[in-house]
Amino acid sequence: MIETGTEPESRAERKLRTRRAILDATLELCSDSSLNALSLRQVAKQVGIVPTAFYRHFDSIESLGLALVEESFDSLRDLFRDVRRNARADEDIVDGSIDALVDHVHRRRDHFGFIARERVAGPRSVRGAIHREIELCERELATDLALMTGTDAWTGKDLHVLSALFVSVLVSTAEQILSTTRVEQEEQIIATVRTQLRMLLIGVYQWRSER
């Protein structure tokens, strides 16, 4: 146990600290696989607690996973807020979004990796929670895209379709950045997505919703 201050640690503080240690250990343990491959016993061992102590914090690996989804989407929401802020500035929405994406992925590689993996390979309830969170991001982004030049006459439906496409490209780019540690390769990924978003924007400016 590491002492964090000179004051003796309260029971509540200690509980919070153990909870944090469980979350961090889980992010680390499943960084190369999935929650499905993880046992409660492994997590307890990594944290240095007895398996039964785990239950003081979480009911199951699944509910631990749901807590990590919530925490990871706090990171993702930060990203989307920055992207949306740049979307509102309009002019350099492409460069602005990509810069925000790269910056956030670098800062919270663990969270982004967790979402990328559990989204397709996690327990069913965790996949469902991620799906709902991504939909929420799409809906929020659609609201902001409505304020962008060129989408004035778009239907709400088309705005959501565009927003979902935008989110798909961001998710795919984040996954590619996560899969490399080489700078030249990352630069290539970024150059590609920059051109992709520019191609896409040209379509947006020409698009007319059917009513």
Place this chain on the structure above:
Amino acid sequence: MIETGTEPESRAERKLRTRRAILDATLELCSDSSLNALSLRQVAKQVGIVPTAFYRHFDSIESLGLALVEESFDSLRDLFRDVRRNARADEDIVDGSIDALVDHVHRRRDHFGFIARERVAGPRSVRGAIHREIELCERELATDLALMTGTDAWTGKDLHVLSALFVSVLVSTAEQILSTTRVEQEEQIIATVRTQLRMLLIGVYQWRSER
């Protein structure tokens, strides 16, 4: 053991049949998780062989995974060939691609699911193999996109960027189709990707490569 005919089964035939049983058992066992969560013992038990018999067919779970990547990409290549055939027909590239995608995902749900999961959550070597196969698909698609109306003056680089975007959208759509079993939801996914590809194509027709 099930007898497949009246002729006694040869040693080679039996070996092939067990290999097939191992591949099928693995697709089934990791259908809700990832190869990383799978032990050789589990596979052997499911097939009904002793663990040591596994090694007559594969060196490890990882090399079994690589065999499944190869097999799954045979399915994916069929899809991409159909998509590219439709791309060449040009006129209904959007509807044609989506029809091909939905049809193939329905037919080989196991292969598409395997690729979707192992792409992000599988062992490193398996992730690498999938990555290379997807790049190959992108390169082949780029060659065909070059023949499409509107891309005559495009650089090879831009063609590859467009091809990668196209593949991203198809991958993301396949993942969404895999995540639902409800018909109305699938119809919604299809309607969304149809509009997305149309938006994208409008951009393509307007795009001029910088030289």
